[in-house]
Amino acid sequence: MNAFKGFVGNADTTERLSAMLSSGRVPHAFIFEGDKGTGRKTLATMLARGLACTGKDKPCGVCECCRITENPDIVTVLPEKSAITVDQIRAIRDEAYILPNQSEKRVFIIPDANLMNEQAQNALLKVFEEPPKSVAFILTCEYSGQLLSTVVSRAAVFKLSAPDVKTAVEYIENNYPDYDNVAVTDAVRSSSGNIGSALSVLSGGDKTDLTAREILAVMGGKSELSLLKALLVIEKDRPFAKAVLLKMNELVCDALAYKSGAKMPLPEDDVRVSLADKFTGEHLLGISSALLSAKGDCDSNCNGALMITNLCACIRTQIDL
Numbered sequence: 001m002n003a004f005k006g007f008v009g010n011a012d013t014t015e016r017l018s019a020m021l022s023s024g025r026v027p028h029a030f031i032f033e034g035d036k037g038t039g040r041k042t043l044a045t046m047l048a049r050g051l052a053c054t055g056k057d058k059p060c061g062v063c064e065c066c067r068i069t070e071n072p073d074i075v076t077v078l079p080e081k082s083a084i085t086v087d088q089i090r091a092i093r094d095e096a097y098i099l100p101n102q103s104e105k106r107v108f109i110i111p112d113a114n115l116m117n118e119q120a121q122n123a124l125l126k127v128f129e130e131p132p133k134s135v136a137f138i139l140t141c142e143y144s145g146q147l148l149s150t151v152v153s154r155a156a157v158f159k160l161s162a163p164d165v166k167t168a169v170e171y172i173e174n175n176y177p178d179y180d181n182v183a184v185t186d187a188v189r190s191s192s193g194n195i196g197s198a199l200s201v202l203s204g205g206d207k208t209d210l211t212a213r214e215i216l217a218v219m220g221g222k223s224e225l226s227l228l229k230a231l232l233v234i235e236k237d238r239p240f241a242k243a244v245l246l247k248m249n250e251l252v253c254d255a256l257a258y259k260s261g262a263k264m265p266l267p268e269d270d271v272r273v274s275l276a277d278k279f280t281g282e283h284l285l286g287i288s289s290a291l292l293s294a295k296g297d298c299d300s301n302c303n304g305a306l307m308i309t310n311l312c313a314c315i316r317t318q319i320d321l
């Protein structure tokens with residue numbers, strides 16, 4: 001049974017991973033680096049199932065681990081707000097020394113591992129240095145330079161890239177038959193084969209990104225009235241408002257990382273670069289907390305007009321508009 005059946009492109013990587021699984025000689029830590037939308041998380045899940053399998057030929061398809069959909073021995077570490085904290089890593093470190101319930105290995109998946117700060121990564125390093133036999137870690141990030149070199153050097157790093165346009169079009173047409181063929185081809189071309197981005201364009205997700213960037217660009221202009229006007233587009237549609245606020249927060253956090261010297265290959269005209277130029281680190285943190293609090297307002301069904309007025313006022317006090 002092929003552990004990576006249905007995974008599109010990146011044949012070199014899936015073949016190497018399959019060979020590792022069948023030989024039983026697997027590293028205790030993997031890093032999947034690549035752009036968002038290249039399937040890093042999908043591949044991490046597939047590999048985790050292979051690692052958990054208790055059969056001989058992994059994945060055997062017949063053992064308990066291969067048959068259940070939710071394996072408690074496969075743990076995904078999600079960020080709390082916008083960071084993976086040292087406390088979260090300490091907790092999984094403790095858990096790592098407990099034997100798995102029913103699987104060959106307990107597998108920890110840390111998607112967006114770059115959301116761990118240095119302290120959290122150093123905590124992870126402790127278990128990387130002397131890993132229990134029954135544990136494996138799978139980290140994903142855009143590029144491994146986002147992580148401490150000490151962490152990277154103790155893991156097997158695999159780089160994922162987008163498949164060619166034809167393969168990506170075929171994949172989307174087979175798996176999402178409702179989308180119009182011409183729209184699929186256009187979306188795939190504009191995303192250079194990146195399936196995740198193409199699906200986001202097809203589902204209107206790019207509107208979220210575009211709106212978030214537009215509002216942040218206005219924020220850089222430091223006029224409260226213009227900011228209030230820009231925010232009107234998210235006043236009436238709560239799910240859209242939530243998605244835009246989260247996207248804005250993600251961009252602001254990136255800007256903060258960029259400002260603090262993180263190596264990120266950003267184009268000069270990227271809104272994150274201009275935010276890093278215009279605001280201090282403290283301002284950016286303040287903006288981030290204002291955005292998350294507005295998202296909280298949306299969660300508690302606060303009136304849209306009130307939410308954007310509050311957000312505007314909050315940002316004014318944070319960055320002295």
Ligand SMILES: [Zn+2]
Pocket residue numbers: 053054055058059060061062063064065066
């Ligand atoms: Zn199995």
